Amino acid sequence: MKLDILAIGVHPDDVELGCSGTLINEIKLGKKAGILDLTQGELGTRGTVETRYAEAAKAAAIMGVHVRENLKMRDGFFRNDEEHKLQLISAIRKYQPDIILANALDDRHPDHGRAGHLISDACFLSGLVKIETRDEKGNIQPKWRPKYVLHYMQDWYHEPMLLIDISDVFEQRMNAIAAYSTQFHTNASGEEGPQTYISTPDFLDSVIARARMLGKRIGVKYAEGFTSEKKIGIRNLDALVTVET
Structure with missing residues (x-):
């Protein structure tokens, strides 16, 4: 399946927390979008691998993504080495996204x-014809390099190069995050496990506060921010008048 946008997260829930509003926006505009989780989140304190798969599937349905795949790299112990780069290059060439x-x-x-x-490294190397990968049927995959790789914000604040208005889809975004009930909520029985950094109400409050702060920067209610190692160019000035700052 050729995708317009592929959102990649090392843990299930990274995409939801970092860029799900942008993903939902683009899907509503008719774009084909998918999610690639690198690990199963098996080192997470709360929940299990099985519950993470169920939560990820529920979140994907809420967002309306066209495909979600897990590469099953080792949570906490994967490396930026040849083996992992080739695994990721194969997935990039499989989906051929324009934006990651x-x-x-x-x-x-x-x-x-x-x-x-x-x-970032795999996206560049994926465009080199002399790096050979094969699909599930053993066929050599054609080279593919996305036009842009945009890095979403996570825990630490980084000054964004690009801000995207997510006000119209903010409730849907928060519903996708809430699908990870073992991670972000605690009930009286404590079945999910011990309290963690992300399971307290303060954590979700900070997620909402950041979206409000970024939205204020461009004169809207909520926004998501991205950085890029590549300069972002536009074809004409019309692209600058989509929101009023």
Whole structure:
């Protein structure tokens, strides 16, 4: 399936927290979008691999993505090495996205930054014809390089190069995040596991507060921010009048 946009997250829920509003926006505009989870989140304190798959599927349905795949790299122990790059290159060539939304390049969780650099490197190498990968049927895949790799914000704040208005889809975005009930909510029985950094009400409050703060920067209610290693260009000035700052 050729995708317009592929959102990649090292853990299930990274995409929902970082760029789901942008993803929902683009789907509503008729774009084909998918999610690629690098790991199963098996080191997460709360929940299980099975519950993470169920939650990821529920979130995908809420967002309306066309495909969601998990590469089953080792949570916490994957590396930005040849083996993992080739695995990711094969997935990029499979979906041929024009734009990739990726983990932050530097963040509180070491997996996030390592994944951000792995994705960035794999996107470049995927465009080299002499790097050979094969699909599920054993056929050689054609080279493919996305036009842009945009890194979404995670725990740490990074000054964004691009801000996208997500006001119209903010409730849907928060519903997608809420699909991860073992991660972000605690009931009286405590069945989900011990309290963690992301399971307190304060964490979701901070997610909402950041979206409001970024929205205020461009004169809208809510926004998501992205950085890019590549300069972002536009064809004409009309692209600058979509929102009033």
